[in-house]
Amino acid sequence: MDDEKLITTELVLTAEIYNKNGELQVDDLPADLRKHYWNNKEATVKRPVNITAKDLAELYGIQNAVEIAKSLPFLEYEAFGSKLQLTVFDLGAKWLAKHEQGTEHIKNNPVLAHFYENYESVDVSYEEASKKNEPKEVSRQWIDSLITQISGEEGSEDVLKLAHIIVPEEIEQTLDQLVLNQDQKDEVEKMVKAIQFRDYLTKIGLVEIGKLLFVGPPGTGKTSTARAMSDKLQIPFVEVKLSMITDQYLGETAKNIDRVFELARGLSPCILFIDEFDFIAKTRSSDEHAALKRAVNTLLKAIDNISLVKHGVLLIAATNHPQLLDSAAWRRFDNIVDFPLPDEEMRKKIMEFVLAEIDGTFDAAEIASITAGYSGSDLRMVVREAVLTALMVDRLVLTQDDLTRAVDEFNKRNSFHYIPEDET
Numbered sequence: 064m065d066d067e068k069l070i071t072t073e074l075v076l077t078a079e080i081y082n083k084n085g086e087l088q089v090d091d092l093p094a095d096l097r098k099h100y101w102n103n104k105e106a107t108v109k110r111p112v113n114i115t116a117k118d119l120a121e122l123y124g125i126q127n128a129v130e131i132a133k134s135l136p137f138l139e140y141e142a143f144g145s146k147l148q149l150t151v152f153d154l155g156a157k158w159l160a161k162h163e164q165g166t167e168h169i170k171n172n173p174v175l176a177h178f179y180e181n182y183e184s185v186d187v188s189y190e191e192a193s194k195k196n197e198p199k200e201v202s203r204q205w206i207d208s209l210i211t212q213i214s215g216e217e218g219s220e221d222v223l224k225l226a227h228i229i230v231p232e233e234i235e236q237t238l239d240q241l242v243l244n245q246d247q248k249d250e251v252e253k254m255v256k257a258i259q260f261r262d263y264l265t266k267i268g269l270v271e272i273g274k275l276l277f278v279g280p281p282g283t284g285k286t287s288t289a290r291a292m293s294d295k296l297q298i299p300f301v302e303v304k305l306s307m308i309t310d311q312y313l314g315e316t317a318k319n320i321d322r323v324f325e326l327a328r329g330l331s332p333c334i335l336f337i338d339e340f341d342f343i344a345k346t347r348s349s350d351e352h353a354a355l356k357r358a359v360n361t362l363l364k365a366i367d368n369i370s371l372v373k374h375g376v377l378l379i380a381a382t383n384h385p386q387l388l389d390s391a392a393w394r395r396f397d398n399i400v401d402f403p404l405p406d407e408e409m410r411k412k413i414m415e416f417v418l419a420e421i422d423g424t425f426d427a428a429e430i431a432s433i434t435a436g437y438s439g440s441d442l443r444m445v446v447r448e449a450v451l452t453a454l455m456v457d458r459l460v461l462t463q464d465d466l467t468r469a470v471d472e473f474n475k476r477n478s479f480h481y482i483p484e485d486e487t
């Protein structure tokens with residue numbers, strides 16, 4: 064019950080301080096409270112925040128709100144609304160300050176840190192607490208609220224069928240779990256800096272930044288890297304496949320393109336990821352009529368009109384078939400990032416990542432040496448195959464033999480597999 068008293072007091076004080084102090088923003092609330100009390104329509108946590116027995120149960124699994132209130136001299140349980148009320152604020156504030164774990168809790172709670180910063184005997188900083196607290200922008204709730212607002216505007220519900228939106232907290236593979244070469248790392252880092260120093264870039268007029276084209280064979284990590292940047296930058300990820308927004312009614316295609324770019328602006332700062340970018344080339348070379356051309360031109364113009372520095376939209380396009388793109392398309396990008404098939408060293412590292420959570424002893428270097436021409440995604444498939452084969456005999460521990468056999472299987476099934484000349 065000791066811990067429960069502490070958590071309850073923290074919660075009640077946080078609500079009280081947040082309610083009374085209009086300077087405090089919704090981002091100052093600890094992420095779990097913010098999520099719990101979130102108001103989707105208003106895209107914020109509305110004041111006043113009340114603490115009910117139900118809140119305590121839902122947030123922390125605390126069932127005995129009544130007893131807790133009774134045991135603390137500054138709390139009262141108001142049966143009518145099943146609310147917990149702070150009767151003597153100063154007493155509660157003092158109690159938390161004196162509690163041996165009080166400071167630890169305050170340090171992770173910007174609302175409390177803001178109050179206790181000027182309180183004798185508690186050594187905390189509001190700035191430090193804010194840095195530790197997850198911002199609202201990374202959460203699904205925040206994006207859903209923005210989408211609710213955008214959808215209120217006419218015709219925009221359709222856009223959500225065209226684009227797939229992912230928020231940073233949903234990203235599965237982070238940058239440090241991807242095996243990238245130095246060039247790739249540098250390009251990612253440049254974009255991180257460009258976003259961080261957006262104001263500076265605006266000031267010096269350097270606005271032609273933030274349009275990347277990822278080029279390389281399938282399964283080399285283009286999509287994963289773009290997504291991981293969303294985690295790194297802590298901004299949402301808007302993903303569209305060009306084949307998906309190309310409507311059989313070509314007039315709609317141009318509209319879809321505009322809708323998607325409009326959505327990205329609405330969610331800014333964000334990453335707009337356009338996959339299968341070569342799809343525009345396909346429509347181009349087929350000599351269908353003017354409507355096709357119009358759609359392509361709409362896309363190129365939309366790309367011209369969006370800017371990382373001005374609109375906070377980082378544009379990343381990806382293609383497996385760069386040879387299909389003409390100069391009009393290439394010109395739109397200020398940086399081309401090459402995603403080659405991984406070399407032996409990279410394959411070894413990728414294997415190590417994929418095998419990290421799997422029981423058994425392996426020689427990742429040996430697998431790397433017999434998998435020339437494999438993409439990162441091929442390597443994952445090899446491991447998946449090995450795992451499933453072992454599972455058929457209920458075996459949870461993998462052996463090197465399982466892996467080499469899975470490579471053999473993979474080669475048989477993909478006898479057309481391409482092997483670069485310098486690795487044969």
Ligand SMILES: Nc1ncnc2c1ncn2[C@@H]1O[C@H](COP(=O)(O)OP(=O)(O)O)[C@@H](O)[C@H]1O
Pocket residue numbers: 236240241242243280281282283284285286287288402405413416438439440441443
């Ligand atoms: N360099 C790499 N490092 C780690 N994993 C990789 C790498 N390249 C590909 N993968 C894995 O292969 C799968 C497919 O990658 P993906 O990003 O979809 O490739 P692409 O978009 O280039 O077709 C993902 O699960 C990804 O994690």
Ligand SMILES: [Mg+2]
Pocket residue numbers: 282285286287338381
């Ligand atoms: Mg992809």
